[in-house]
Amino acid sequence: MQENRHHALIEFSHISKIYEMGESEVYAVNNVSFQIQKGEFVAIVGQSGSGKSTCMNIIGALDVPTLGEYFLDGQEISGFDDDELADIRGKMLGFVFQQYNLIAKLDVYENVELPLIYASVPEKQRRERVMQSLERVGLKDRVHHMPNQLSGGQQQRVSIARALAGNPSVILADEPTGALDSNTGKEVLAFFKELHREGNTIVLITHDNGIAAQAPRVLRLADGRLVDDCSGAQFRDRLRTLQMEEAPT
Amino acid sequence: MKLTQAFAMAWKSMSQSKMRSFLTMLGIIIGVAAVIVLVSLVGGFSADLSSSFESMGTTNLSVMLMGRGGSTVMEPDEMMALKEQHSDLLSLCSPEVSVSATLKHGTASMTATVTGGSEDYHLLNGYTLAQGRAVAYADLSARSKVAVIGSYVAQELFDAGQAVGQTLKINGDSYTVVGVFEELGDSSESSADNVVVIPYTTAQRLGRSARITSYTLSATSTDTVEAAIELLESTLYEKTGNEDYYHVSSVSQMLDTVNELTGTLTLVLVGIAGISLLVGGIGIMNIMLVSVTERTREIGIRKSLGGKRRDILRQFVIEAAVTSAVGGVVGIVLGIIAAYVIGSLLSMTVVISGTAVLIAFSVSVGIGILFGYSPAAKASKLNPIEALHYE
Ligand SMILES: Nc1ncnc2c1ncn2[C@@H]1O[C@H](COP(=O)(O)OP(=O)(O)OP(=O)(O)O)[C@@H](O)[C@H]1O
Numbered sequence: 099m100q101e102n103r104h105h106a107l108i109e110f111s112h113i114s115k116i117y118e119m120g121e122s123e124v125y126a127v128n129n130v131s132f133q134i135q136k137g138e139f140v141a142i143v144g145q146s147g148s149g150k151s152t153c154m155n156i157i158g159a160l161d162v163p164t165l166g167e168y169f170l171d172g173q174e175i176s177g178f179d180d181d182e183l184a185d186i187r188g189k190m191l192g193f194v195f196q197q198y199n200l201i202a203k204l205d206v207y208e209n210v211e212l213p214l215i216y217a218s219v220p221e222k223q224r225r226e227r228v229m230q231s232l233e234r235v236g237l238k239d240r241v242h243h244m245p246n247q248l249s250g251g252q253q254q255r256v257s258i259a260r261a262l263a264g265n266p267s268v269i270l271a272d273e274p275t276g277a278l279d280s281n282t283g284k285e286v287l288a289f290f291k292e293l294h295r296e297g298n299t300i301v302l303i304t305h306d307n308g309i310a311a312q313a314p315r316v317l318r319l320a321d322g323r324l325v326d327d328c329s330g331a332q333f334r335d336r337l338r339t340l341q342m343e344e345a346p347t
Numbered sequence: 348m349k350l351t352q353a354f355a356m357a358w359k360s361m362s363q364s365k366m367r368s369f370l371t372m373l374g375i376i377i378g379v380a381a382v383i384v385l386v387s388l389v390g391g392f393s394a395d396l397s398s399s400f401e402s403m404g405t406t407n408l409s410v411m412l413m414g415r416g417g418s419t420v421m422e423p424d425e426m427m428a429l430k431e432q433h434s435d436l437l438s439l440c441s442p443e444v445s446v447s448a449t450l451k452h453g454t455a456s457m458t459a460t461v462t463g464g465s466e467d468y469h470l471l472n473g474y475t476l477a478q479g480r481a482v483a484y485a486d487l488s489a490r491s492k493v494a495v496i497g498s499y500v501a502q503e504l505f506d507a508g509q510a511v512g513q514t515l516k517i518n519g520d521s522y523t524v525v526g527v528f529e530e531l532g533d534s535s536e537s538s539a540d541n542v543v544v545i546p547y548t549t550a551q552r553l554g555r556s557a558r559i560t561s562y563t564l565s566a567t568s569t570d571t572v573e574a575a576i577e578l579l580e581s582t583l584y585e586k587t588g589n590e591d592y593y594h595v596s597s598v599s600q601m602l603d604t605v606n607e608l609t610g611t612l613t614l615v616l617v618g619i620a621g622i623s624l625l626v627g628g629i630g631i632m633n634i635m636l637v638s639v640t641e642r643t644r645e646i647g648i649r650k651s652l653g654g655k656r657r658d659i660l661r662q663f664v665i666e667a668a669v670t671s672a673v674g675g676v677v678g679i680v681l682g683i684i685a686a687y688v689i690g691s692l693l694s695m696t697v698v699i700s701g702t703a704v705l706i707a708f709s710v711s712v713g714i715g716i717l718f719g720y721s722p723a724a725k726a727s728k729l730n731p732i733e734a735l736h737y738e
């Protein structure tokens with residue numbers, strides 16, 4: 099992607115996602131606006147049902163908003179159809195899911211290769227990029243293992259390698275530590291910090307305030323509304339206040 | 348995504364669940380094998396029939412006379428005269444008188460059908476001489492006791508190559524063997540080589556019947572067959588005034604009828620076997636639908652990684668097509684093997700038709716695409732978010 103200094107990488111402008119539930123309407127996301135610049139590491143935090151996954155689906159071009167405009171690298175994509183969105187996902191976004199979401203019958207190499215196949219990258223380049231990203235996550239020696247032959251942490255690293263392989267503009271991680279024990283979770287988080295230092299843009303979604311506080315910037319959602327947009331340090335301060343009101347998980 | 352990639356993916360996913368793929372293919376395998384077996388056996392049967400008809404000569408005409416009281420409808424001389432008169436239409440003519448008789452030479456003896464014919468008989472029936480001569484025109488009026496024998500008779504009664512000039516007893520009468528035919532079939536009892544030909548005049552006496560009821564003639568070419576039939580029919584009608592007293596038929600007519608019959612038979616049998624292909628197709632559709640449901644999450648993952656509708660559609664359609672194509676190939680191989688096994692057990696000729704193999708293969712691929720399409724379309728339209736959260 100060519101760099102454009104005149105716009106943010108991600109821009110939400112009065113985004114709402116409304117679900118019709120019979121008679122009533124549910125605002126999963128309610129009039130949210132923010133910008134994320136290239137190279138930022140942002141955590142989106144909030145309690146269960148606050149609208150984090152809905153936000154992430156919109157950012158990740160998996161879903162389109164009901165109201166508002168979403169600019170990804172200056173392009174308004176809320177009117178895109180299925181295939182155009184798929185194209186955007188393949189070229190600009192790298193997903194890391196809570197459940198890893200590796201394809202069980204493909205080996206490590208093939209899993210990482212998949213987004214490159216969909217992006218029609220030629221075979222020779224694919225090989226290079228797959229090996230590079232596997233090396234980057236330290237799993238170069240597990241190339242032909244099947245997902246079920248790896249530990250949870252290793253599987254999550256494979257899914258990170260898969261997200262990295264396509265050289266995406268944004269890495270989107272939905273509860274990436276959710277399925278891991280706390281030590282492995284810390285390792286994965288440290289790895290995201292490293293990727294951030296290398297210049298990657300990272301959006302991390304978590305319900306865990308402690309994890310969110312480690313990100314340089316935190317967006318907090320409550321009931322579909324953006325209630326906080328602050329630095330990690332500021333968020334830690336606010337946490338103390340919050341802790342008095344509600345026990346964090 | 349490139350097509351080769353899609354094939355690689357389809358192959359991979361198939362080979363990873365071998366048992367299921369095999370069961371999916373089973374309907375196609377059985378259907379294709381059944382089609383191949385049936386087509387090969389019926390093909391062999393009709394090739395056998397055709398070749399036995401063709402060995403009689405496709406220009407041959409046969410005249411059957413049902414008689415009118417005790418008198419012959421048309422005497423051999425009259426028939427010969429008709430042939431001479433219409434030499435533009437008719438070229439050969441022989442009465443046919445068959446008598447079952449006991450043959451003896453020295454101590455060896457056998458039963459055979461002795462046929463009386465004219466000097467044209469061997470030409471009409473495709474015999475060529477290995478040794479000696481055929482029945483001659485002069486033998487007819489002289490009622491000579493001469494015989495021309497087939498290779499099976501020669502082999503059964505005489506020392507190799509020693510038959511010509513020897514005496515052959517037919518129902519006790521002595522005949523001189525004047526010629527031996529070249530092998531026409533396989534020199535077995537049931538082949539055309541088990542034959543003794545004598546002048547028809549002599550045969551009339553041997554069979555103690557003066558009436559000639561059967562003639563074989565030959566049209567000058569395949570183009571004159573129709574005209575020759577008309578000529579014979581009108582001549583016979585003039586003589587008898589009744590269509591029931593005679594019947595004229597041609598080998599090419601019979602051949603057409605037989606080909607038509609075996610063609611219909613093939614269609615009917617293939618139609619029945621085709622039902623099995625249809626069932627096979629439904630089996631594929633069923634398994635593909637199950638597989639789409641099972642792989643909902645995989646489809647969600649693929650979509651989140653940039654897989655477009657057409658990528659997913661193509662993957663599943665190719666998977667169905669590859670499955671049924673492999674089933675088709677297995678079915679073709681099994682069908683060919685089974686056809687030969689059945690053919691040798693029932694001693695039937697087997698003719699493997701390249702066209703049938705090609706059609707069977709294309710039909711099975713077609714069925715895969717046809718029945719794989721709707722599950723694939725269903726897969727391609729899945730919502731990525733819902734698919735990703737499918738348990
Ligand atoms: N497909 C849907 N249909 C109707 N309501 C929905 C749908 N998806 C989400 N919602 C509602 O929108 C709200 C936000 O949901 P969302 O999944 O974004 O929350 P979340 O912050 O990711 O929660 P969690 O931490 O539990 O994953 C919830 O109240 C949810 O019930």
Ligand SMILES: [Mg+2]
Binds near residue numbers: 150151152
């Ligand atoms: Mg969620």
